Amino acid sequence: MKKIIALTIFGLFVLTSISFAGSNVKGAVINKSNVKDAANIAIGQDNKANMGSVKIKNSSVKGAVINQSNVKNAANIAIGQSNKANMGTVNIEQSAVKGAVINKSNVKDAANIAIGQGNKANMGSVNIEKSAIRGAVINQSNVKNAANIAIGQGNKANMGSVNIEQSAVKGAVINQSNVKDSANIAIGQGNKANMGSVNIEQSAVKGAVINKSNVKNAANIAIGQGNTANMGSVNINNSAVKGAVINQSNVKDAANIAIGQGNTANMGSVEIE
Template sequence: MKKILALSLIALFILTGTSFGDSKVKGAVINQSTVKDAANISVGEGNTANMGSVKIKDSKVKGAVINQSNVKNAANIAVGKGNTANMGSVNVQDSKVKGAVINKSNVKNAANIAAGRDNTANMGSVNVQGSKVKGVVVNQSNVKNAANIAVGEGNTANMGSVNVKDSKVKGAVINKSNVKNAANIAAGRDNTANMGSVNLQNSKVKGVIVNDSNVKNAANIAVGEGNTANMGSVNVKDSQVKGAVINKSNVENAANIAGGKNNTANMGSVDIE
């Protein structure tokens, strides 16, 4: 019984990942987790499900932020209203980071699902929002035999992607993700499905933007109204970039679908708006 209890506590610690809020950290933030044959589920209103992830909110970090997670045969699910499901991801919100932000995650035979309203599903991704980063932002994720699904209204499904919104980055933004035998789905209204992509919105970047992703035997789908599906693409909107924008993506045996009204599907593209 004691052994079972100990194992349960260890599993709980691993699944929740590393989270910082309203904190000051002088030194590196490192999450090196291994999740196997596990389920992490958040059901209700305003809940969050984190598996093998790092989350930094309203904080100051002087040092690198590194997530090195291995997720295998696992399910990460957030069901309800305003929920978020993070698997093998790094999320920085309203924070200042002086150092590199690096995500090196391996996701295999896994499902990451956010179902309901205003939900977000992140798998093997880096998300920077309302933040300042002085250092490179690197996403090097491997996603295989996996499903990343956001279903409902105003949802976002990110798989092997880098997303920078309302932020300032002094350094390169690099995405080197490998996605194989996987499905990334956003279904409903005003949803976004990103697979092996780099997305910048209302941001300033001083450095090169590089997308070097490999997508094989995969489906990236946004179905409904006003949806967007991005696969192996670089998308820059209302942003300022001082440096080259490079897209070196390989897409093979894959489907990128935006079905419905006023939808957009981007595959192996560079879009600057």
């Protein structure tokens, strides 16, 4: 295991992202990168493309995890097989974090696409999977004039959202993202498209769950098979929450569509199953 002790890590200008795997970090992890007029692409087989993001996997962090990246006029694409594309995002997998997880990224005029098989495209979001967080989870990203698409098979597209799966969070979960003039689409098979939403699955949260997102002039679509499209919503599935669940989202001039088979489309809603 890599050991990184008592330090604060910055990604400035040169580094567009910070990535840890199998590490022990004692100190804050901070990414303040600026990305403009750029393309970051991983094409065939395992894939993974991170731009203006923080990615933590199989690691332990004792300190806050903060992403304050600015991404403009950029494309971040992972094309064929396992996929995963993160833009202006905090992505935590199979890790333990003792500290707040905060994403304050700004994404403008950008496309973030994961095309064939495993999929998953995260833009201006916090994505937590199989992890333990002791601290608040806060997403305050701004997404404008952007497309975030995961096309064929596993799917899942998160834009201006907090997505928590198979995890334990001791602290509030807050989404205050602003999404404008954007499209968030997951096309064929597993589907699920989250825009300006909080999505919690198979998880335990001890703290309030609050969504205060603003969505304007936007489309959020999940097309064929599993479906589920959440816009300006809180979706809690097979989870335990000890705290208030509050949705104060504002949705204007928007379309939220789930087309063929499993379906379910939530707009400005709270759904608890």
